[in-house]
Amino acid sequence: MDPDVIEVRGLAKRYGAVEALRGLDLTVRPGDVYGFLGRNGAGKSTTIRILMGITRPSGGSVRMFGEPGGHDLVSWRQRIGYVAQEQSFYGWMTPVSIARFVRAFFPRWDDAEYTRLLRVLDVPSARRIGTFSGGTKVKLALALALAHRPPLLLLDEPTAGLDPVARREFLEIVRHEAEHSGRTTFFSSHLVDEIELVANRVGVVDEGRTRYEGTIDDLVQRVRVVRASELADPAPLHAAIAELQLAVRHEEVREGERRIVVESDDPARFDALAPTIPDAVIELLPLEEVFIAMVRRRA
Numbered sequence: 001m002d003p004d005v006i007e008v009r010g011l012a013k014r015y016g017a018v019e020a021l022r023g024l025d026l027t028v029r030p031g032d033v034y035g036f037l038g039r040n041g042a043g044k045s046t047t048i049r050i051l052m053g054i055t056r057p058s059g060g061s062v063r064m065f066g067e068p069g070g071h072d073l074v075s076w077r078q079r080i081g082y083v084a085q086e087q088s089f090y091g092w093m094t095p096v097s098i099a100r101f102v103r104a105f106f107p108r109w110d111d112a113e114y115t116r117l118l119r120v121l122d123v124p125s126a127r128r129i130g131t132f133s134g135g136t137k138v139k140l141a142l143a144l145a146l147a148h149r150p151p152l153l154l155l156d157e158p159t160a161g162l163d164p165v166a167r168r169e170f171l172e173i174v175r176h177e178a179e180h181s182g183r184t185t186f187f188s189s190h191l192v193d194e195i196e197l198v199a200n201r202v203g204v205v206d207e208g209r210t211r212y213e214g215t216i217d218d219l220v221q222r223v224r225v226v227r228a229s230e231l232a233d234p235a236p237l238h239a240a241i242a243e244l245q246l247a248v249r250h251e252e253v254r255e256g257e258r259r260i261v262v263e264s265d266d267p268a269r270f271d272a273l274a275p276t277i278p279d280a281v282i283e284l285l286p287l288e289e290v291f292i293a294m295v296r297r298r299a
């Protein structure tokens with residue numbers, strides 16, 4: 001069996017007093033389109049910078065392509081197509097001229113593939129990059145990242161700053177390229193709809209730790225909302241929830257209704273809850289609500 005493309009265990013990173021990562025675990029398998037989902041400041045960029053060898057971890061281990069970190073950074077980077085959060089190109093260069101520099105770093109650089117990608121992505125090859133919109137600059141970065149045919153594409157919140165149409169187009173291209181190349185794609189975002197559109201597996205990071213790793217379907221199954229009349233005594237509800245050791249993530253009373261959002265890594269417990277609280281309704285939530293429930297700080 002092929003080794004995992006990325007295997008991170010107990011990753012830690014401290015910036016002075018700030019603990020950006022506190023024991024992060026990730027497993028990205030060959031062919032995954034992996035969505036790395038977390039709030040602002042959760043530790044996504046720090047993780048990606050460590051994977052790229054730009055930042056050194058304070059603890060934990062990283063393996064990529066089955067090889068331990070820290071011994072041959074150049075060989076790792078030659079197998080990674082990287083699109084950073086912000087694009088910094090020289091405005092006087094053109095896509096054609098910049099490729100002459102970039103290709104020197106990648107033995108597997110493929111001119112025909114670069115030309116194809118510029119055409120598919122609708123990036124003008126001979127125009128000065130300084131005249132490009134933000135969306136076209138990101139697409140150029142994607143073409144440069146893919147033209148050396150890397151087995152792993154790493155995207156660090158690439159759609160930040162794009163309008164909704166440009167965002168959608170970019171994500172569809174990423175999905176299409178992943179489907180047709182079989183390449184592993186690792187893609188960070190704080191936007192649930194992006195992850196839902198592109199990813200087949202997801203890692204939720206919160207305060208520098210992995211809160212969840214698996215499929216989107218299983219993620220949605222972890223959380224339920226329990227709805228009951230505001231007039232009913234909440235004590236039996238709370239007792240039943242505590243009895244089954246469900247974690248209460250949020251509770252509010254609104255428009256005559258009490259809503260309690262609960263989480264469990266064992267969905268069978270929700271089935272066990274239903275008969276004990278006959279006057280309440282137990283429902284699934286949309287993915288965005290599930291994510292918010294998992295990472296929101298409780299008041």
Ligand SMILES: Nc1ncnc2c1ncn2[C@@H]1O[C@H](COP(=O)(O)OP(=O)(O)OP(=O)(O)O)[C@@H](O)[C@H]1O
Pocket residue numbers: 015018019020038039040041042043044045046047157190
């Ligand atoms: N160079 C640095 N020096 C000090 N603190 C830093 C540095 N880089 C990141 N941090 C802190 O580490 C934490 C994680 O930051 P990181 O950029 O990895 O998060 P993120 O999930 O990528 O967030 P965003 O979605 O806002 O980009 C934050 O608290 C951030 O302020």
